[in-house]
Amino acid sequence: MLCLLLIAAALAQPQPLAPANHGGHYIEFYDRESSSPPRLVLTDKSGVTREVDPRADSTICSVQPDQPLFNLREMRVSLGDAYRALLRFDDDLGESVERAELILTIKPGESMPVEPFELAIFELTEPWPEMSITWSRQPAARDAPLATIRFDPSDAEVRIDVSASVQRWLAEPESNRGWVIKAAAPLAVIIDPNVKSADFEKQILQLHGWAGSVDAACDQAAREGKLVLAVIRAGHTDDQAMFLEQMLLSIVLAEPDVRLLVRERFVPVRIRVDPMALMNARGGLLDALASGSAAERQPFLKRARPLALMALHPDKKPVDQLTNIGSFDPSMIHQFLLAAIAQSATSQPASAPADPWKMIMRGDVSAAKASFQTAEGTAHQLGLARIALIAGDWNGTVDLCDKLIARDDAIADNARALRGIALMRLGRFDDAYQTLHDVGDGADEFHASAAAYYLACLQQRRGEPKAATKTWQRLSAGRQYTAPYAAKAQARLFYSDGVAMYECLAAVPRPAGESLEIRAAESDLDRIESRAVDYLLSQQRPDGTWPNGLIAMYNPAITALTGKALLRMRSRVDEARAARVDAAVEAASAVLDKFVAESAANSAECFSTAYVLDFLLDRFEQDAAGREATQRAVELVIGGQCPNGAWSYNPDFDKNWRGGFGGWPKTDKGRTHSMNTAPSMLALLRARRLGLAVGDDVLSRGRDALLKMRQAPARFTYTYPDPICFAEASQSIGRAPACEQVLLQMNAAERTDLGLSIENFMRYRVELRKPAKVTQAWISPIGTSSYFYFFAYYHAALVITELGGEERIERLKRLRDDVLSVMEADGTWIDDEQIGKVYGTAMALLIFDLARSE
Numbered sequence: 001m002l003c004l005l006l007i008a009a010a011l012a013q014p015q016p017l018a019p020a021n022h023g024g025h026y027i028e029f030y031d032r033e034s035s036s037p038p039r040l041v042l043t044d045k046s047g048v049t050r051e052v053d054p055r056a057d058s059t060i061c062s063v064q065p066d067q068p069l070f071n072l073r074e075m076r077v078s079l080g081d082a083y084r085a086l087l088r089f090d091d092d093l094g095e096s097v098e099r100a101e102l103i104l105t106i107k108p109g110e111s112m113p114v115e116p117f118e119l120a121i122f123e124l125t126e127p128w129p130e131m132s133i134t135w136s137r138q139p140a141a142r143d144a145p146l147a148t149i150r151f152d153p154s155d156a157e158v159r160i161d162v163s164a165s166v167q168r169w170l171a172e173p174e175s176n177r178g179w180v181i182k183a184a185a186p187l188a189v190i191i192d193p194n195v196k197s198a199d200f201e202k203q204i205l206q207l208h209g210w211a212g213s214v215d216a217a218c219d220q221a222a223r224e225g226k227l228v229l230a231v232i233r234a235g236h237t238d239d240q241a242m243f244l245e246q247m248l249l250s251i252v253l254a255e256p257d258v259r260l261l262v263r264e265r266f267v268p269v270r271i272r273v274d275p276m277a278l279m280n281a282r283g284g285l286l287d288a289l290a291s292g293s294a295a296e297r298q299p300f301l302k303r304a305r306p307l308a309l310m311a312l313h314p315d316k317k318p319v320d321q322l323t324n325i326g327s328f329d330p331s332m333i334h335q336f337l338l339a340a341i342a343q344s345a346t347s348q349p350a351s352a353p354a355d356p357w358k359m360i361m362r363g364d365v366s367a368a369k370a371s372f373q374t375a376e377g378t379a380h381q382l383g384l385a386r387i388a389l390i391a392g393d394w395n396g397t398v399d400l401c402d403k404l405i406a407r408d409d410a411i412a413d414n415a416r417a418l419r420g421i422a423l424m425r426l427g428r429f430d431d432a433y434q435t436l437h438d439v440g441d442g443a444d445e446f447h448a449s450a451a452a453y454y455l456a457c458l459q460q461r462r463g464e465p466k467a468a469t470k471t472w473q474r475l476s477a478g479r480q481y482t483a484p485y486a487a488k489a490q491a492r493l494f495y496s497d498g499v500a501m502y503e504c505l506a507a508v509p510r511p512a513g514e515s516l517e518i519r520a521a522e523s524d525l526d527r528i529e530s531r532a533v534d535y536l537l538s539q540q541r542p543d544g545t546w547p548n549g550l551i552a553m554y555n556p557a558i559t560a561l562t563g564k565a566l567l568r569m570r571s572r573v574d575e576a577r578a579a580r581v582d583a584a585v586e587a588a589s590a591v592l593d594k595f596v597a598e599s600a601a602n603s604a605e606c607f608s609t610a611y612v613l614d615f616l617l618d619r620f621e622q623d624a625a626g627r628e629a630t631q632r633a634v635e636l637v638i639g640g641q642c643p644n645g646a647w648s649y650n651p652d653f654d655k656n657w658r659g660g661f662g663g664w665p666k667t668d669k670g671r672t673h674s675m676n677t678a679p680s681m682l683a684l685l686r687a688r689r690l691g692l693a694v695g696d697d698v699l700s701r702g703r704d705a706l707l708k709m710r711q712a713p714a715r716f717t718y719t720y721p722d723p724i725c726f727a728e729a730s731q732s733i734g735r736a737p738a739c740e741q742v743l744l745q746m747n748a749a750e751r752t753d754l755g756l757s758i759e760n761f762m763r764y765r766v767e768l769r770k771p772a773k774v775t776q777a778w779i780s781p782i783g784t785s786s787y788f789y790f791f792a793y794y795h796a797a798l799v800i801t802e803l804g805g806e807e808r809i810e811r812l813k814r815l816r817d818d819v820l821s822v823m824e825a826d827g828t829w830i831d832d833e834q835i836g837k838v839y840g841t842a843m844a845l846l847i848f849d850l851a852r853s854e
Contacts, residue, residue, distance in 0.1 A: 025114070026078035027151065028107040029085065029158070031057050033073070033653045035603065036105040040089045042166065043099040055660060056088040056130035056178065064243055065135040066236045068777060073553055074107050079117055081186035082494065084138070086128060088178030093166055100166035102179075104158040114466075116152045118184035120145040123165055124177035131664060132777075136240075141180050148184050201241055204249045207259060207487060208268045214316070217269035222314035227344055229266040229337070234275050234306040234774045242275075243833050244307045244773060247328050247502045250491035255330035256446070256484035257390065261337050264362045266311070273306050279770045279780050306774065309333070311340035319344050326773055326837060327826035329504040331392050331425070338363050338390075356383060365390060378404060378411050385418050392507065397422035413443035417451040424454055427506035427538045433458045449475060449483035456492070457505055462542055469493065501547050501836045504826075506538035528820070529848060530577065531827040532841050533569050536562055537580050539838050544587030546838045553649070556595045556608035558839045560615035563588035565842040567618055568849040589619060589626075596632045601639030606647045609636040610679035617686055627692070634687050637680050638698050645701030646672035646709070646720060647680045659722070667722040674709045674716040677702060678738035678795070685745050703746045706739055713749070714740060714757035730764040730782040734792035737761055737799040755803060761796045762811065768792055769822060772831040789831035790843035793819065797850040816851035819844050 030036040032054040040052040059069045059076045061083050075085035087102075102121075123146055126139035133139075147160050162179070169176040211217035217228045233245040241249060252258055262268055307326065311319040320340045322333070341363045356375075359368035365387055372383040385400035401419035405412045420436035423429075436458065439451040456471035472489040492499050540546055540562075548558045566581045566588075573581065592612050599609075613633040620630045640647050648654035648671060660666035681702045688694040709720045711727045714736045718726040726732070736757040743749035764782060771777075771786045778785050784792075793815055800811045823829060829840035 025080075025112065026076045026083050027112065027119075028109055029075040029077075029104040030107050031073065031075050033649075033656050035652055037656065038075075038087055038105075039103040040162070040166075041101045041103060042094060042097050043101075044094070044096055045098045050094070052089045052093060053658070054087060055090055055658060056086075056128075058086045058128075058130050058133050060084050060086065060133060060135040060138055062135050064246075065240050067243065067775070068132050068134055075104075075181075077119060077181050077183065079113055079183050079187045080494070081183045084135075084180055084182040086124070086133060086138075086178060086180050088124075088128075088130075088176070093170055093176075095170070097163065097166050097170060099161070100163045102158075102160045102162045104160075106156055106158065112153050113151075114153060116150055118148055119151050119158070119181055120148045120184035121160055121162070121179050121181050122146060123168075124180055125175075127177055129663070136236075138180070139177060145184070146179070201246065201249070202239075204246075204254060204487065204491065205241070207249075207254055208262060211267050211269040214269055214271065217267045218312070218314045218316055221267045221312075224267070226314075227266050227319060227340060228312040228314065228316075229262060229268045230310040230312060231268065231270045232306050232308040232310065233270055233272060234278060235272045236275065238270075238272055242774070243498065244326060246495060247498060248307060248325065250488065250495055250499055251328040251503045252330050252333045254487045254491060255334070256450075258330055258334050258337070260361050261334065261363050265341055266337070275771075275774045278306070278774060309336065311337070311344070313344065322825055324822065324824045326502075326830040326833070327504070327824045327828060328502045329507060329826060331390075331507060332826060334390060335392060338365060356380075360386065360390070378407065382411055382414055382418075385415060389418055389422055392425075394422040394425045394507070398426075410442035410444065413440045414447040416440075417443055417447035420451060421454055424458065424505050425507045429458060429461065429506070429542075433462070446484050449485040452483075453485035453489055453492075454505075456489070457500075457503065460492075460500060461505065498834075525816075525820075525848065526572070528823070528827060529569060529845060530573060532829075532845055533566065533573055533577060533581065535826075535828055535841055536566060536838065536845075537577075537584055540584050540587065544591040546588075546842075547836060548839070553605040554607060554835060554839070556592060557605075557611040558835070558842070559588050559591055560608070560611040561846070562838055562842040563592070564611075564615045564618055565845040565849075569845055588615075592616065593626075593629045596629055596636055599636055601635050602651050604636050604640060605650050606637070606640040606676050606680055607649075609633065609640055610676075610683045613637050613683040613687060614679075617683070617690060620690060620692075630687070631692050634684065634692050634694060637684055638694070640680065641698060641702065642670065642672050644670070644672060644721065645705035646674075647676040647702075648672045649676065665723055669721050671722075672705070672720050674706065674718060674720065674739050675735045675791070677706060677709070678735060678742055681706070681742040682738065682745075685742065699746065703743065703748050706742055707748060710739070710743070713753040714760050726778075726783045728782075729760045730767065731784070733757075733761045733764050733782075733796075734768065734784055734788040735795075737792075738795040741795075741799050741802060751803075754799060758796060758799055758803065758811070761792070762814070765792070765796075765818070769818075772822070773833050776832060776834065785832075787832035787835060790829070790840055790847075794843050794846055797847050801850050801853060812851040812853075816848055819847050 029038065032038060038054045038057065040054070041049055042052060043049045057075055059072050059074075061067070061069060062081070075087070076083035077085050122141040124139045124141050128139040146162060146165055149158065149160055151158060165179070211220060214228070214230065217230075220226070221228045231245070231248070234242050235245070236242075253262065308321060308323045309325060310321040313319060320336065320343060322336045356368040356371035359365070359371065360383070369384065369387050372380045372387070381400060381404060385397050385404070388396040388400060398419055401415040401422070404415035405419060416435055416439045420432045420439065423435055424432035433455070436451045436455040439448065443451060452471055452475045456468040456475070459471060460468035472492050475483060475489040476486045476493070536546070545555065545559045546562045548555045563585050566585055570578055570581045592615060595612060596616070613630070613636070616626060616630040616633050620626045640651060642648055642651055642654040654670040654672055657671035658666060658668070659671070681699070684694050684699060684702070688699070705720070706716070709716050711717060711724065715727050715729055715732050716736050716739045717724040718735070737754070740749055740754040740757045744751060744754045767780055767782045768784055768789045771780045771784060772789045774786060776785050776787060797812060797815055800808055800815070819829065823844075824837070828837045829844040830837050831840050
C-alpha cells in the first residue's frame with residue numbers, strides 16, 4: 001500500500017476542487033459547402049423575403065492556434081470556448097432591410113451538449129481570410145454581443161436576429177466583416193476551475209518544471225545530479241505547442257509513471273524548431289535552429305527532427321535519443337527514460353532510497369525487483385506485477401495478477417487494475433473491459449484512477465462515448481481532483497478525437513532484446529511488415545472500421561486502404577496472422593458494403609468513393625459474388641462527377657465554391673481538383689476493365705477535364721477551372737503521375753509523358769517530406785502539404801510498376817527506402833498528423849508490396 005500512497009501524494013497538487021463540466025462538448029453547424037448551408041434571410045418593409053449566400057465561414061481552435069481549419073467540413077462552437085465559428089455574407093445586401101435572421105442547421109453528433117447552453121454572436125471589426133484564418137490571428141470583435149441565444153440540444157437549427165448588424169452594414173458597407181459565434185459563458189474543461197479551456201495547454205505544460213534554455217537545464221541537472229530531457233518540437237512560438245506536441249504532453253508526459261520519473265531524474269527543456277525554417281533548411285535541424293539562441297544550436301541536434309526526445313548529460317553529451325515520435329505510447333517513452341538512466345553514471349543520487357516502492361518511482365527498477373523477490377507477502381507480489389507492467393511484460397503481469405485477484409481485499413482490486421491494463425495492452429479488449437469494470441472500492445487511489453481512465457478509453461472504443469465522457473468527468477472532478485490520471489482524463493475531454501486517435505491502447509509485441517527504437521533495414525523488411533500488420537490489426541475498432549483522425553470525410557477511404565493493405569500482406573504473414581487478417585478484411589468489407597448501400601450517389605466524398613471502389617474491385621477479382629456492391633460503388637464514384645467532367649471533394653463543394661478570400665480569386669465557375677479527379681478515373685477505368693458498367697460519356701468527360709487541367713506533359717493545375725495554380729513541374733509531382741496514368745490508359749497521352757512525370761517525381765520527391773508531421777499549410781518550397789506525402793508516393797509506385805522497364809526495380813527500391821527512413825519509433829508511419837498513423841502505415845505497406853513485385 002505504501003507505493004500507492006506515495007504515488008498519489010507525489011502527484012497531488014493542492015488546488016481547489018473542480019466541478020464536473022461539459023466544456024469539451026461542442027455544437028456543429030453545417031457549413032457553406034454542405035447541402036444545408038447557413039442562411040441569411042432578409043425581409044424588407046413590404047414583407048418580401050430573400051436569402052443571401054454565405055461568402056466565407058471557418059472554425060478556429062485555441063488548441064491549434066496556428067492551424068487553419070479550412071478543411072474542417074463544419075463550423076464548431078465549443079462550450080469551453082476552444083472552438084469558435086466565423087461567418088460572413090455577401091456585401092450586396094440590398095437597399096433596405098426591416099428584419100434579418102441568421103439560420104444555422106445543426107449537425108448531429110456525439111459531441112453534442114446534453115443540456116441547454118447560451119451562445120453569443122459578436123460583430124467582427126476586421127477583415128479575415130477564410131483559407132488561412134487561425135485562432136492566433138483572429139480578427140477583432142465588438143466588446144458587446146449582438147445577441148445571446150439559448151441553444152437546446154433538441155433543436156434542429158439555430159435562429160438569430162441579426163437585424164442590427166445588417167442595417168448598420170447597409171449604412172456603412174465597409175463595416176461588413178461578418179460575425180463570430182462562441183460560448184456566452186464558457187465552461188472549463190481543465191482541472192482547475194479558475195483556468196479557462198483556452199489555457200488548457202498551459203495547464204498540461206505546468207505538470208513539468210521546464211527549464212528556460214538548454215544551458216539552464218544543464219546547470220540545474222549538474223546541481224541536482226540529474227539528466228536533461230530535451231523535447232525537440234516544432235512550433236511557431238515559444239509558448240504554444242503544435243498538434244503532435246500536444247499529444248506528447250497529454251498522452252505521454254501526463255502519464256503518472258512518466259511524470260514522476262521525469263520529475264525525479266530529469267530536467268526537462270523544450271527546444272523549438274520553427275516550421276518555416278525547417279521547411280527551408282538545407283543542412284538539417286541545425287540550420288533550422290539558426291534563429292534560436294546559441295545555446296540551442298548544438299551538434300547533438302543534427303539527427304533529430306521534430307518530434308524527438310533526447311537525454312543529455314549536464315555537459316550536453318548525448319546519452320540516448322528517440323526520434324520520429326508520432327507514437328504516443330507511455331510505456332515506450334518510460335522504457336526510453338529508464339534506459340537513459342541506466343546508461344548514465346552522472347544520474348546516480350547521492351543516497352538511493354531503500355524502499356522498493358520509492359525505487360520504482362525513481363526508476364531504479366532492477367533494485368526494486370531484487371528487493372521484492374527477496375521479500376515475503378502479497379504486497380510484494382503486487383510490486384513484481386507492477387514492475388512487469390512497466391517493463392512491457394504484459395503476459396507476465398497477467399500471470400502474477402491471476403494469483404492475487406482471488407483474494408477478497410484491496411490487493412485483489414489493485415491487481416485487477418494492473419491485470420486489466422495488461423490485457424488491454426495485449427489487445428484483449430473484451431477481457432480488459434470486464435476486468436477493469438470489476439475493480440472494486442478496495443483499490444487505492446492510484447489503481448482506481450488508472451482503472452477508471454482506461455475503462456473509459458475502452459468504453460469510447462466500444463462505441464460508448466457518453467459513458468466514457470461521464471467516467472472521465474468523474475475522474476477529473478470532486479475528491480478525485482488529485483487522482484494521478486485526472487490530467488489525462490481532462491486531456492481526453494479537451495483534445496477528444498486527437499487523443500483517441502493517438503493513444504496506444506494495444507501494444508505491438510517487441511521481441512526480447514530488441515532495440516527500443518525500431519531501426520529500418522532492407523534485411524528486416526519481413527519483420528517490419530509483420531509489425532505493421534500487427535499494428536493495423538490491433539487498431540481495428542469493433543465496428544470493423546479503423547480510426548481516421550480529425551477529418552471525417554476520409555473515414556471510408558482509410559478503412560478501404562487499410563483493408564487493401566492487409567489483403568496485400570496476407571500471403572506474406574504466418575498462418576496465425578493470416579487468420580486475423582481474414583477476419584479483419586471481412587469486417588471491413590461489411591462496413592464498406594453498408595457504406596455503398598446507404599450513401600447518396602451525388603453527395604459522397606470522392607476520396608472515399610474512389611478508394612472504396614478500388615478495395616471492392618480487389619475483392620471482386622477474387623469473388624464475383626460482390627458484383628452488386630461493387631457496381632453500386634461505381635455509381636457512387638460517377639455520382640461525384642461535377643458538371644465540368646472533373647471531381648471535387650464532393651459535388652456540393654464545386655457547386656458552392658465562390659472564392660474571394662485567402663488568395664483565391666472570386667469565381668462563379670465552381671472548383672474541382674486534379675488530385676481528386678485522377679483516383680476517381682483510375683478506379684472507374686479499372687472497374688470497366690473488370691466488366692462493370694461505366695458509361696463512355698463519364699470517362700470521356702473525365703479525360704477531357706484532365707486534358708484541360710494539363711498545362712504541359714507532367715504539369716497539372718491543382719484547381720480547375722479557376723485559378724490555374726501550383727502547376728510547375730516540381731509542384732505537380734504529388735498528382736501528375738496519377739493524372740498522366742489516366743490519360744495514357746485512355747490513349748490521350750504518350751508513354752514518354754508518363755515517364756516524365758516519374759522523372760520529375762524522383763527529382764523533387766525529397767521536398768514532399770518537409771511539411772510531414774509539421775503542418776497542413778502549403779508553405780513548403782514546392783507548395784505541398786503534409787497530406788501529399790503518402791498519396792504521392794503510393795501513386796508514383798503504381799505508375800512505376802505500370803511503366804516497367806529496367807529502371808522499375810531500382811526506382812521502387814528507392815521509394816521503399818525513402819519510406820523506411822521515415823518510419824516511426826514503433827514501426828508505424830505518419831504524414832498528416834491529423835489523419836494519423838493507420839493511414840500512413842497502410843500506405844507504407846502498399847508501397848512495400850509494389851516494391852516487392854517482380
